[in-house]
Amino acid sequence: MGFYVLRRLSQSVFVMLAVAFLAFALFRFAGDPVMQMTGVETPPEQQQAIREQLGLTDPFVAQFTRFVGELLRGDFGFSFRTRQPVAEMIRDALPATGELGLVAMAISLLVGIPAGMLTALRPKGFASQSVLLMTLVGVSLPTFVTGIVLIFLFGVVLGWLPTFGRGQTVSIGWWTSNLLARGGWRSLILPALSLALYQLTLTMRLVRAQMMEVLRTDHIRFALARGVPRWRVYVRHALPNSLIPVMTVIGLQFGGIIAFSIVTESVFQWPGLGLLLLRSIRFVDVPVMSVYLVFIGLLFVIINLAVDLLYAVVDPRVRIRSGE
Amino acid sequence: MIRKIMTILVLIALIAGTATATGTSESDSQSTDVVFRWATTTDPQTMDPHAVNAAPVLSFLNNIYEGLVRRNEQMDIEPSLATSWEPLSDGDGWRFFLREGVTFHNGDAFTADDVLFSYERGTSETSDVTSWFAPVTDVVVVDDFTVDILTSAPNPLFPDSIANWMIMSRSWAEENASTAPATDQENFATRNANGTGPFVLSSRSPGVETRLVPNTAWWDDLEHNLSEAIYTPIENQSTALSALLSGEIDLVNPVPLQDVDRVEAAPGFTVLGGLETRVIMLGFGHEKEQLDYSTDVTGVNPFQDVRVRQAVYQAINVDDIINVVMRGQAEPASQLLPAGLSGYSIVNDDRLPYDPVASRRLLTEAGYPNGFSFGLMCPNDRYLNDEAVCRAVTSMLADVGLQAELTTHPVRNYWGELREDAYDMYLLGWSPGTFDAEHPIRFLVSTPNEEARLGSWNYGGYSNARVDELLPEIQSELDPATRQAQIDEIAAIIQDDVVYVPMYTQPLIWAMADSVDLVQRPDNFFMLRWVNVN
Secondary structure (H helix, E strand, O other), X not given: OHHHHHHHHHHHXXXXXXHHHHHHHHHOOOOOHHHHHOOOOOOHHHHHHHHHHOOOOOOHXXXXXXXXXXXXXXXXXXXXXXXXXXXXHXXXXXXXXXXXXXXXXXXXXXXXXXXXXXXXHOOOOHHHHHHHHHHHHHHHOOHHHHHHHHHHHHHXXXXXXXXXXXXXXXXXXXXXXXXXXXXXXXXXXXXXXXXXXXXXXXXXXXXXXXXXXXXXXXXXXXXXXXXXXXXXXXXXXXXXXXXXXXXXXXXXXXXXXXXOOHHHHHHOOOOOHHHHHHHHHHOOOHHHHHHHHHHHHHHHHHHHHHHHHHHHHHOHHHHHHOOO | OHHHHHHXXXXXXXXXXXXXXXXXXXXXXXXXXXXXEEEEOOOOOOOOOOOOOOHHHHHHHOOOOOOOEEEOOOOOEEEOOEEEEEEOOOOOEEEEEEOOXXXXXXXXXXXXXXXXXXXXXXXXXXXXXXXXXXXXXXXXEEEOOEEEEEEOOOOOOHHXXXXXXXXXXXXXXXXXXXOOOOOOOXXXXXXXXXXXXXXXXXXXXOOOEEEEEEOOOOOOOOOOOOOEEEEEEOXXXXXXXXXXXXXXXXXXXXXXXXXXXXXXXXXXXXXXXXXXXXXXXXXXXXXXXXXXXXXXXXXOOHHHOHHHHHHHHHHOOHHHHHHHHOOOOOEEOOOOOOOOOEOOOHHHOOOOOOOHHHHHHHHHHOOOOXXXXXXXEEEOOOOOOHHHHHHHHHHHHHHOOOEEEEEEXXXXXXXXXHHOOOOOEEEEEEOOOOOEOHHHHHHHHOOOXXXXXXXXXXXXXXXXXXXXXXXXXXXXXXXXXXHHHHHHHHHHHHHHOOOEEEEEEEEEEEEEEOOEEOOOOOOOOOOHHHOEEO
């Protein structure tokens, strides 16, 4: 087991190097950062001096090795635009995205799993049919449309919830929290719902498909035939068996939520990692973009690893097969 | 049984988010405080007044810092930290008499030494505002409240050109190791501010929120009634509009032209439209010997022929562009700066008429009776509806046989493309930083010369000896009539040569709650000192 984790971790270093390399190769097409950093009256030779000072005129390989070297030394550099340390910018944006992702995940699980069971157990029922219809809407509407519709309905027309930003937050060390702040959760509802909608439909449909399959298996039929109470059969025996593949997919999806909540964050002006990335693209803030991408690469590697390990914990067959 | 429980569970889960929200509609703002909230698309990236010469930064910091002079509602120069000024009697330059009894937000007294320090800081190697001080040779502290600014030649416009030169306290900068703008990493002045202005920076979270409170010790009469002002950048324009309509934001700038009707239809909101000082124009590659994007013309650049440039001019129906693409919110422009600004050439006020027949005739005379094809380069996120304007231009040019192939770029790539001459014709907007006719001549028309810092935005490389000869004269001419005659001569040259095709002056569109009363200045600066919330 320990060797397995170690091997996976060492592989991840190469994954991240590859991410960094690709990102760096693409940045040359991202535009000219110096024109974004200076005003219109700045003379061209001063711009050129800045370009040289930032090392932008160096060959690609030199820039890349310098970047990797600095990363290894824990130096994440400074934003071209705001001159803030990039590590601090990512640290400040992480809690917003983390909480948004967790809440969206929780919503999608708390609603998606029961809804999936319901639609599997009573596929022809009215409730199931209407839930299925709703999820069809959820999966086919783009996130920004659901976001704008939610804002318009609950923010503008009804005036119940804030339309943008994080609102009230409390700080616990460097982590800023909406959930723990009085009234802070109100700001979280709309973006979390908007982000959760797609995950929710995915979870529900997965649970439904798995559940229907499990319900057809012999041990369920046998249990029912023996007269075990129905709810016990469904919750104790059918549900855990249908959740194993669901867990894998959801784990991977969580990485996606964190990394790609960009659209939701943009629509709700949610000051998280996605907004940070969008802004750094807009202003060609190369240090922020590169560190962001490497960080996301790391996140995916960790989540993948965690999912693999969890899989082994939950499913005894995996453990037995790997001989431990 | 189970089915019922599950149905209920699903329902509860589905409505949980919305149902519980009803209980929290109580407001979290205090009753007597007047809090004003506003949003724009671009967060000022620094609080350092000498680090970036860009409108979002200078506009924001003008609420916190002050210069020797400032602009009033009509954009005229008026006393600020200097109470008066006069040309030096011996030698070239200006003497400024400073206001006494002014303190910085931290309590430091304002003296002539702070002016000298702000000059040193503004001309330091890492400053982005050095262009303001190009004519300055020295700054001399005469006494605590008198400063002489010496220039290399008589400079009648100097007081007008330093309205954004903000004065920083020497002792504060030295105590906080911020005597020059930050280069690699931020310094104290990047996120903190200590000006003399009407508002004090009370908190700053870059990219998220910036709060200001009134300066209770400000020297001037209060014209606002605010107790706090909160700025939030909202990058997505539809989000900003929703925030306005839901009452969370009091003012949004800018509002997309297509949403103007929606705001006006909403009760309790108004659109404040005015003209910005920015003229949108088309430029040509005067120096290019051939077209790079043509499929039918090789080896020559037809745009080097003034008849072809005039044909382009007369083929474009600017009124249609204004009415359709700009929804009637813009004004036609005949020069490189909008009518009404200092030095605007009234004798050259008329535009060439829209006349496709004349345009075709000119093309025939120039040897292109059937027109030709070429590449038109445009930004797609820099000016209001820039891409749509370019599409309209493309179809109008096609009517006279000029086949423009349109390429659009986001602004982060656009200037680089222009610098590398990757265009046959391009779109440019220009707002004169000094609000004087000399500014566009210096940047857009005079022959490019890096050393003399001339023509740095003259991408096409237009060169005219008479313009180059006149420019230093209009920079130093003290007699207004003589100076205007010189400017008129240049304006006529620009028009006769069709150096650019000026199209229209771009509008400013702000949307706000009816309860807000303020002044919209044509430079798009947002001045909190005129804001009242009723």
